[in-house]
Amino acid sequence: MHFDINQLITQYGYFGVLLGCLVEGETFTLLGGIAAHEGLLRYSGVVIAAMIGGGIGDQLLFWLGRRYGTRILRRFKKHQDQLVKANHLIQRHPSLFVIGVRFMYGFRLIGPIIIGASHLRPLKFFLLNVIGAVIWALLFVTLGYFAGEMITPLLHKIDQHLKHLFWLAGAVVFAFLLRFIIRRWNNKRAG
Numbered sequence: 001m002h003f004d005i006n007q008l009i010t011q012y013g014y015f016g017v018l019l020g021c022l023v024e025g026e027t028f029t030l031l032g033g034i035a036a037h038e039g040l041l042r043y044s045g046v047v048i049a050a051m052i053g054g055g056i057g058d059q060l061l062f063w064l065g066r067r068y069g070t071r072i073l074r075r076f077k078k079h080q081d082q083l084v085k086a087n088h089l090i091q092r093h094p095s096l097f098v099i100g101v102r103f104m105y106g107f108r109l110i111g112p113i114i115i116g117a118s119h120l121r122p123l124k125f126f127l128l129n130v131i132g133a134v135i136w137a138l139l140f141v142t143l144g145y146f147a148g149e150m151i152t153p154l155l156h157k158i159d160q161h162l163k164h165l166f167w168l169a170g171a172v173v174f175a176f177l178l179r180f181i182i183r184r185w186n187n188k189r190a191g
Contacts (some may be wrong), residue, residue, distance in 0.1 A: 011043075013040075014041060014045050014046065014048075014049040015049070017029070017031075017041075017046055017049040017050055017053065018026075018049040018050070018052055018053035019053065020032075020055045021049070021050045021053025021057065021059075021137075022053045022054075022056055023047065025050075025053075025054055025057070025102070025108060025140075026140055027048065027135075027138075028053075028181060029046075029050040029054075029137060029140035029141050029144060030054065030140055030141075030144035030147065031144060032046035032049065032050060032141055032144060033046060033140065033141040033142060033144020033145040033146075033147065033148060034144045034145070034147060034185060035146025035148075036055070036141065036144070036145050036148070037144070037145045037146075038148060043141065046141050047137045047138055047139075049140045050133075050136075050137035050140065050141055051133045051134055051136075051137035052133075052139060052141065053142060054102065054133045054136055055129055055133035058101075058102065058129050058132075058133070059112075059118070059125075059126065059129055060111045061109065061111075061112035061113050061163035062112045062113075062115055062116040062122075062125050062128060062129070063116060064112075064113055064116060065112060065113035065114060065116020065117045066117070066119070066122070067116075068119075069113050069114070069116050069117025070112060072113055072117075072118055073076060073114065073117055073144065076110075085177035086107070086111075086114050087114065087117075087118055090114065090115055090118045094115075094120055094124065094128070095128055096129040096170060097111075098115060098120070098124075098125060098128035098132060099128055099131055099132035099135065100132070102132055102134070102136045103136065109142060112129075113189075131146060132174065137170060150163040157169075
């Protein structure tokens with residue numbers, strides 16, 4: 001079976017970008033930007049979908065942290081020092097932390113939970129989350145859009161060669177699987 005990102009984007013479009021940004025984020029914003037470069041989606045639509053998906057995802061994690069954050073964070077026993085430092089940063093610079101958390105490696109998912117557990121006011125988080133989502137979506141979709149200029153021709157070339165490699169790999173896997181089944185069957189008959 002051949003995986004084609006263009007078909008995936010065409011089939012699910014902005015909704016796929018939105019759902020991807022709910023869960024993961026950067027990969028889907030970059031791919032959405034590449035799709036916009038290819039003319040499969042509109043740039044502005046991808047930015048809006050990424051912004052909404054990323055914003056909703058962080059908002060849900062914030063509320064999870066607000067409700068269960070203390071219990072969740074206790075499980076990270078090895079990282080308590082970093083969590084204390086993050087909490088101090090939230091208290092001293094809440095705006096910078098909330099806007100910047102989505103750009104911090106390793107804090108993308110746990111960051112909003114930490115913020116929720118810190119009892120930052122929900123309205124303040126919401127407003128800062130929207131600002132952060134706008135900046136984040138614009139930045140990563142734009143990077144994807146301009147990367148599409150360099151990546152797209154390469155992907156098309158790779159795509160043509162990968163079809164043959166996937167068929168070859170599939171045939172090899174099938175041969176090994178068939179060999180394994182025959183050996184097993186022969187061993188059962190002999191034993």
